[in-house]
Amino acid sequence: MAVFTEVSLADAQALVDRLGLGPVTALRGIASGIENTNYFVTTERGEWVLTLFERLTHAQLPFYLHLMKHLAGRGIPVPDPQADATGEILHTVCGKPAALVDRLSGGHQLAPSVWHCRQVGQMLARMHLAGRDYPRHQPNLRGLDWWIETVPVVVPHMDESARQLIEDELAFQRHLADTAGYQALPRGPVHADLFRDNVMFDGLPGHEKLTGFFDFYFAGVDTWLFDLAVCLNDWCIDLPTGRLDEDRASAMVAAYDAECPLSADELRLLPAMMRAGALRFWTSRLWDFHLPREASMLKPHDPTHFERVLRERVANPWHWMRG
Numbered sequence: 195m196a197v198f199t200e201v202s203l204a205d206a207q208a209l210v211d212r213l214g215l216g217p218v219t220a221l222r223g224i225a226s227g228i229e230n231t232n233y234f235v236t237t238e239r240g241e242w243v244l245t246l247f248e249r250l251t252h253a254q255l256p257f258y259l260h261l262m263k264h265l266a267g268r269g270i271p272v273p274d275p276q277a278d279a280t281g282e283i284l285h286t287v288c289g290k291p292a293a294l295v296d297r298l299s300g301g302h303q304l305a306p307s308v309w310h311c312r313q314v315g316q317m318l319a320r321m322h323l324a325g326r327d328y329p330r331h332q333p334n335l336r337g338l339d340w341w342i343e344t345v346p347v348v349v350p351h352m353d354e355s356a357r358q359l360i361e362d363e364l365a366f367q368r369h370l371a372d373t374a375g376y377q378a379l380p381r382g383p384v385h386a387d388l389f390r391d392n393v394m395f396d397g398l399p400g401h402e403k404l405t406g407f408f409d410f411y412f413a414g415v416d417t418w419l420f421d422l423a424v425c426l427n428d429w430c431i432d433l434p435t436g437r438l439d440e441d442r443a444s445a446m447v448a449a450y451d452a453e454c455p456l457s458a459d460e461l462r463l464l465p466a467m468m469r470a471g472a473l474r475f476w477t478s479r480l481w482d483f484h485l486p487r488e489a490s491m492l493k494p495h496d497p498t499h500f501e502r503v504l505r506e507r508v509a510n511p512w513h514w515m516r517g
């Protein structure tokens with residue numbers, strides 16, 4: 195379920211009136227999602243998604259919402275937060291911070307092919323380029339500093355071999371972060387959580403077109419390569435084993451590179467960043483699993499998936515070569 199706060203038609207209409215979007219003709223709670231309350235809202239002017247933020251605060255949200263607006267304004271297909279007459283895009287509904295964004299068409303592509311991976315790689319690169327002049331700054335809050343803080347909290351819950359792996363990997367990533375090559379990597383606002391369920395495709399089977407990226411609430415400033423690595427680790431693997439599908443991975447990286455050529459450092463450090471991406475999600479899943487937050491609405495994802503992915507990335511580093 196993903197309606198943690200009930201929104202009445204009158205509540206929705208009050209917001210829609212402020213945004214000048216016409217009478218609400220339908221309001222429907224969205225059953226998936228685990229973080230926020232989401233509703234589809236239909237008005238005479240179009241279809242929208244109303245999100246009530248259950249955990250993020252008014253102070254945290256402007257970075258994400260303005261990033262979406264910035265990207266949408268540059269032609270990247272992301273939900274565009276709707277502004278009131280004063281230009282405000284962060285609203286309040288039922289006492290919760292809220293946003294109304296346009297609804298992306300289509301659905302998720304949960305068994306992606308080379309065709310889908312190519313489109314994700316291309317749009318990811320375009321998104322990175324479009325974010326270069328985004329003026330707000332917020333670090334990736336699930337980056338190295340958070341791993342350093344969180345790994346010691348989860349290791350008491352782990353067996354010896356998993357503990358050894360995660361501690362060795364953290365040491366490797368700390369060392370890497372101090373190198374000149376890592377520090378020279380291009381960076382900017384990244385999505386940082388662009389899994390299969392955060393992208394929409396629309397169209398007939400075999401001809402689907404990417405219609406949008408959404409769920410920007412783990413976005414932050416980090417290396418572009420980290421964002422690409424997170425995508426590769428989800429879109430281009432065999433889920434049961436974590437093994438990389440090189441055809442899909444090559445398609446994604448080649449499409450990215452065609453829009454935004456990878457530097458020599460990026461090409462060299464891609465295998466290390468794929469390890470970093472696996473460490474990031476292994477750590478967060480362990481944290482959600484072993485230390486559930488009070489009154490948590492989260493159904494934790496399986497942490498062992500990313501342990502397998504990390505073991506694969508360490509055992510079989512994959513380099514992509516141009517041409």
Ligand SMILES: Nc1ncnc2c1ncn2[C@@H]1O[C@H](COP(=O)(O)OP(=O)(O)OP(=O)(O)O)[C@@H](O)[C@H]1O
Binds near residue numbers: 231232243273408
């Ligand atoms: N802008 C949008 N356009 C179309 N559908 C959307 C949009 N935003 C959300 N949805 C739909 O709502 C569902 C839930 O949204 P989302 O995944 O963002 O939930 P959440 O609870 O906010 O986050 P989480 O992914 O962490 O559970 C999505 O799977 C998608 O089907």
Ligand SMILES: N[C@@H](CCO)C(=O)O
Binds near residue numbers: 387475478479
């Ligand atoms: N994509 C994350 C969940 C947070 O959006 C995961 O699979 O662990």
